[in-house]
Amino acid sequence: xxxxxxxxxxxxxxxxxxxxxxxxxxxxxxxxxxxxxxxxxxxxxxxxxxxxxxxxxxxxxxxxxxxxxxxxxxxxxxxxxxxxxxxxxxxxxxxxxxxxxxxxxxxxxxxxxxxxxxxxxxxxxxxxxxxxxxxxxxxxxxxxxxxxxxxxxxx
Amino acid sequence: xxxxxxxxxxxxxxxxxxxxxxxxxxxxxxxxxxxxxxxxxxxxxxxxxxxxxxxxxxxxxxxxxxxxxxxxxxxxxxxxxxxxxxxxxxxxxxxxxxxxxxxxxxxxxxxxxxxxxxxxxxxxxxxxxxxxxxxxxxxxxxxxxxxxxxxxxxxxxxxxxxxxxxxxxxxxxxxxxxxxxxxxxxxxxxxxxxxxxxxxxxxxxxxxxxxxxxxxxxxxxxxxxxxxxxxxxxxxxxxxxxxxxxxxxxxxxxxxxxxxxxxxxxxxxxxxxxxxxxxxxxxxxxxxxxxxxxxxxxxxxxxxxxxxxxxxxxxxxxxxxxxxxxxxxxxxxxxxxxxxxxxxxxxxxxxxxxxxxxxxxxxxxxxxxxxxxxxxxxxxxxxxxxxxxxxxxxxxxxxxxxxxxxxxxxxxxxxxxxxxxxxxxxxxxxxxxxxxxxxxxxxxxxxxxxxxxxxxxxxxxxxxxxxxxxxxxxxxxxxxxxxxxxxxxxxxxxxxxxxxxxxxxxxxxxxxxxxxxxxxxxxxxxxxxxxxxxxxxxxxxxxxxxxxxxxxxxxxxxxxxx
Ligand SMILES: [Zn+2]
Ligand SMILES: [Zn+2]
Numbered sequence: 014x015x016x017x018x019x020x021x022x023x024x025x026x027x028x029x030x031x032x033x034x035x036x037x038x039x040x041x042x043x044x045x046x047x048x049x050x051x052x053x054x055x056x057x058x059x060x061x062x063x064x065x066x067x068x069x070x071x072x073x074x075x076x077x078x079x080x081x082x083x084x085x086x087x088x089x090x091x092x093x094x095x096x097x098x099x100x101x102x103x104x105x106x107x108x109x110x111x112x113x114x115x116x117x118x119x120x121x122x123x124x125x126x127x128x129x130x131x132x133x134x135x136x137x138x139x140x141x142x143x144x145x146x147x148x149x150x151x152x153x154x155x156x157x158x159x160x161x162x163x164x165x166x167x168x
Numbered sequence: 169x170x171x172x173x174x175x176x177x178x179x180x181x182x183x184x185x186x187x188x189x190x191x192x193x194x195x196x197x198x199x200x201x202x203x204x205x206x207x208x209x210x211x212x213x214x215x216x217x218x219x220x221x222x223x224x225x226x227x228x229x230x231x232x233x234x235x236x237x238x239x240x241x242x243x244x245x246x247x248x249x250x251x252x253x254x255x256x257x258x259x260x261x262x263x264x265x266x267x268x269x270x271x272x273x274x275x276x277x278x279x280x281x282x283x284x285x286x287x288x289x290x291x292x293x294x295x296x297x298x299x300x301x302x303x304x305x306x307x308x309x310x311x312x313x314x315x316x317x318x319x320x321x322x323x324x325x326x327x328x329x330x331x332x333x334x335x336x337x338x339x340x341x342x343x344x345x346x347x348x349x350x351x352x353x354x355x356x357x358x359x360x361x362x363x364x365x366x367x368x369x370x371x372x373x374x375x376x377x378x379x380x381x382x383x384x385x386x387x388x389x390x391x392x393x394x395x396x397x398x399x400x401x402x403x404x405x406x407x408x409x410x411x412x413x414x415x416x417x418x419x420x421x422x423x424x425x426x427x428x429x430x431x432x433x434x435x436x437x438x439x440x441x442x443x444x445x446x447x448x449x450x451x452x453x454x455x456x457x458x459x460x461x462x463x464x465x466x467x468x469x470x471x472x473x474x475x476x477x478x479x480x481x482x483x484x485x486x487x488x489x490x491x492x493x494x495x496x497x498x499x500x501x502x503x504x505x506x507x508x509x510x511x512x513x514x515x516x517x518x519x520x521x522x523x524x525x526x527x528x529x530x531x532x533x534x535x536x537x538x539x540x541x542x543x544x545x546x547x548x549x550x551x552x553x554x555x556x557x558x559x560x561x562x563x564x565x566x567x568x569x570x571x572x573x574x575x576x577x578x579x580x581x582x583x584x585x586x587x588x589x590x591x592x593x594x595x596x597x598x599x600x601x602x603x604x605x606x607x608x609x610x611x612x613x614x615x616x617x618x619x620x621x622x623x624x625x626x627x628x629x630x631x632x633x634x635x636x637x638x639x640x641x642x643x644x645x646x647x648x649x650x651x652x653x654x655x656x657x658x659x660x661x662x663x664x665x666x667x668x669x670x671x672x673x674x675x676x677x678x679x680x681x682x683x684x685x686x687x688x689x690x691x692x693x694x695x696x697x698x699x700x701x702x703x704x705x706x707x708x709x710x711x712x713x714x715x716x717x718x719x720x721x722x723x724x725x726x727x728x729x730x
Contacts, residue, residue: 024458025458026456026460027457052458052462054455057369058365058366058369058370059459060458061458103274114181115467115468116468116470116471116705146707148708148709148711149615155257155466155473160454161451
C-alpha cells in the first residue's frame with residue numbers, strides 16, 4: 014500500500030471538507046482505507062492537505078512516506094459507528110486503537126454517542142479518539158459534525 | 169490565526185498602509201494648534217502606557233506611581249459591551265427593545281455591537297445611529313454606546329466602541345470599511361475588498377494591527393476622547409492565537425485592553441430535558457480548524473474549545489493564557505457579556521427583511537411560541553461587567569474599563585467587591601484596587617484585603633445565589649516572553665482559598681518576604697460545580713445549567729518591587 018498527498022483547491026477542516034474529499038476519491042475510482050487531513054502552515058495562509066493510504070486504483074496526487082500525524086476522515090470500521098457504542102466495541106470493531114476521555118477517564122463499558130460522525134487523530138500509526146462527557150451519562154467525540162456557526166457562518 | 173511567529177520572523181509581513189478614506193476626516197475643522205497640542209499630549213500618554221507595559225516586567229528605577237489608588241471616590245456601574253440588534257444578519261431586536269431590557273435588568277451602560285460586514289457598513293450604520301440617539305434621549309439613566317462587532321482580520325470578533333461625539337460615526341464607518349475582516353475577505357465583485365483570503369486567515373494579521381493603530385491615532389489626534397477594543401469569545405474557534413492577543417495590546421495599548429473572560433450565549437447549554445436548546449454553553453462546541461492556533465489542542469486533560477464554569481478557557485485555567493499575559497506584567501482585562509442575538513424562551517423571532525440588501529431584519533415577529541432553541545439572555549439578565557468609575561459619564565466609564573477596574577459576574581453571585589492591595593512597611597501604604605499597580609520594598613510584605621458582599625436578593629432565575637468560596641490567585645511577573653505564542657504561566661497558582669459563610673465577609677492575606685514583582689487576582693464560586701482541586705468544571709455540551717454553576721472573576725493587581 015502506498016500513501017499519496019493531495020491539496021484540494023478549497024480548504025477548511027470539518028465534515029463538509031471531508032465529504033468533498035472522500036467523494037472526489039470515490040469518483041476517481043480510488044480505494045483508500047485511511048484518509049487524513051492536515052493543516053499546513055508553511056505560508057502565511059494555512060491550507061488543508063490530504064493524505065490517503067491507497068489500497069487500489071490509480072491515485073491522484075504525489076506519492077509520500079507514511080504521515081506521522083493527522084486528523085482521520087476515513088478508517089476501517091468507520092461505517093459501523095452509527096450511534097451509541099461501548100468503548101470496547103469501538104476498539105475491537107474498528108481501526109481505532111484507543112479511546113481517551115477529556116478530563117474524565119473512560120472504561121471499556123463507557124458508552125460513546127458517536128452521532129454517526131467519528132474523526133480520530135492519527136499519531137504515529139495509531140488512531141486515538143478523544144471523547145468528552147455528554148448529556149445523559151454518555152460520552153461523545155470532541156469533534157462534532159456541525160458546530161454552531163456564528164453569524165450564520167458568513168465569515 | 170495560527171501563523172507561527174516564534175522563529176524571529178515577526179516583521180516579515182509588509183506594513184499595511186491605512187486604507188483610503190480611513191485616516192483623516194475632511195470635516196475635521198478644529199484649529200490646527202489645538203489639534204496639534206492634543207496630539208502631542210496624547211502621544212505622551214501613549215508612550216507612557218507602552219513604557220509601563222514593558223517596565224512592568226521588572227522593577228522601576230524610581231519610585232513608581234501607583235495606579236487605581238484604593239479609596240479614590242468611585243461608584244460601580246454594571247454593563248454589557250456585546251449586544252446585537254435587528255441590524256445583525258443573525259439578530260432580531262430593535263435598539264429600543266435592547267435598551268429597555270438592559271434598563272429593566274439594572275444595567276447602567278451598554279454597547280450596541282452589530283456584526284461588521286459589507287451590508288452593515290453600507291446600510292446598517294445609518295439606520296442604527298438615529299435609533300441609538302433616540303434611545304439615549306428616552307433612557308437618560310442608561311449609557312448607550314455605539315460600537316461594532318469587528319471581525320478582527322486573521323482572528324475572532326471584537327467589540328470596538330467610542331463615546332458619543334461629533335466624529336464617532338465617521339470613525340466607526342471608516343474603521344469598518346478599512347479594517348473589517350468580513351469586508352477585507354469579501355471579493356470586490358461582492359462589495360468587499362478582496363485583500364485577504366479568509367476573515368480568519370493569517371494574512372489578515374497585519375490589518376488587525378493597522379486597525380488598532382488607526383483607532384489609537386484617532387485618540388491621539390483628539391478626534392475622540394477614548395476608543396476601546398475587547399476581544400470577544402476568544403477561544404471559541406481557536407483563532408485568536410497568543411501572539412495576536414499580545415500584538416493587539418502592543419499595537420494600541422490604550423485601545424486594545426482586554427477580552428471576554430466569559431462569552432455570551434450562556435443559555436445555549438441548557439439541556440433539552442430542562443426545556444433548553446441542548447447546545448454548548450457559549451456555543452463553544454467547536455474543534456481545531458484550518459485557522460486555529462495549533463497550540464490549542466484538546467487532550468486528555470483539557471479542551472480549550474469549551475467553556476469552564478461558563479468562562480472562556482483562556483481565563484478559567486489557572487496558569488493559562490490570561491495568566492501568561494499578566495505574568496509578563498502586561499495589563500489585559502476580562503469582562504463578561506450577553507452577546508444577545510435571540511433570547512431563550514422569548515416568543516419574538518427575526519423579521520423577514522433581506523439583511524444583505526437592506527442591512528436590517530426589519531421589526532421582529534411575535535411567533536406566540538416560546539423559542540426554546542434560542543441560546544441567549546437579555547442584557548443584564550445573567551452576565552454583568554461591573555466597572556469602577558468616578559462618574560456616570562460615557563468617557564469615565566470607558567476610562568474605568570481601560571484601567572481594569574472591572575469585575576465579571578454571572579447570575580448575581582456577588583453584589584460588591586472591595587479589593588485593597590498595599591505594602592506593609594516601606595512601600596505604597598495606601599495601596600491600590602482592581603487593575604492597579606502598587607509597590608513594595610524588596611523583601612517587604614504586601615497585604616491583600618478582600619471585602620465581598622453577597623447577593624442582597626434574588627437573581628433573574630428567582631434564586632438568591634450564595635458565594636461559597638473565594639480563590640486568591642497569584643504569580644510572579646517575569647517579564648516579556650520571547651515566544652510570543654506562550655500560553656502558560658507555570659508560576660501562577662491559587663495561593664489561598666477562603667470559605668465564605670456570611671453574606672458580607674472580609675478576608676486578609678499577607679505576602680511576606682516578597683522577592684520580586686508579582687500580580688494577584690481573585691475569583692469566586694457558588695461551589696456547586698468544582699474539580700477536585702477547586703477549579704471550574706468543563707461545561708458539558710447539552711447539559712450545562714448556567715444558574716447552578718456561578719462564578720465571578722476580578723481583574724488583577726500588579727505589585728512592583730523597589
Ligand atoms: Zn461574535
Ligand atoms: Zn456577537
